[in-house]
Amino acid sequence: MQRVYQISIIVLFAAVVVLFVIVFRSNNAPLNSQQLLQNDTNHVVKQHKIAFVNVDSLLKNYKFYTELENKLLDKQKRLESDLNRKMASFEKEVQDFQKKVQMNSFISEESARRQQQDLMMKEQELYKLRDDLSMQLAKETQDLEKQLLDTVTNFLKEFNANHDYDFIFNKAALLYGDETLDITDTLIYLLNKRYEAIKSK
8 A cells, every 4th residue: 555655755746747748848938939929919129210319529619509608708708708797896885995994094094994895895796796696697598509409309200290200319328339320420511501501691
């Protein structure tokens, strides 16, 4: 009886091993042509058409951006020059005040105190003017970048109407890209051509 039980256990174990081998082989067996066809029918893989743009190079060579940037830089220089003149004038007033204090040239302490308060107010106004100019230039820089982004984005929509790209990436965000997919030079040429045509009207 014990022998029959042992034989039954061995047969059962052998059956489990055989079943395991059959299942393992079926899972790892290569697909036949019929299975491949069915797989292709169920899962269609789309080939995407992509391109990328070197935005830094685009900005550097786009005449519209260069012109706007130069205008902004000229304005910044004018504002800084005006601020520097006011600061120089204020510093001269401070020096004159200090000389009067040293020479005891004020009629009264009250007169000296009033002039000192006036100088402190002028100093605060100059600091506020400096901060306001800095904020103004920062805003104009943001507006310039937004204007350029809108221009390039709208142009890309027109450009892509004839080229049917699924994706156009910024090269700066790519770890690697096939250089044949770089359309930067094409965009620079077309953008400058359109800009010159608009400007000549």
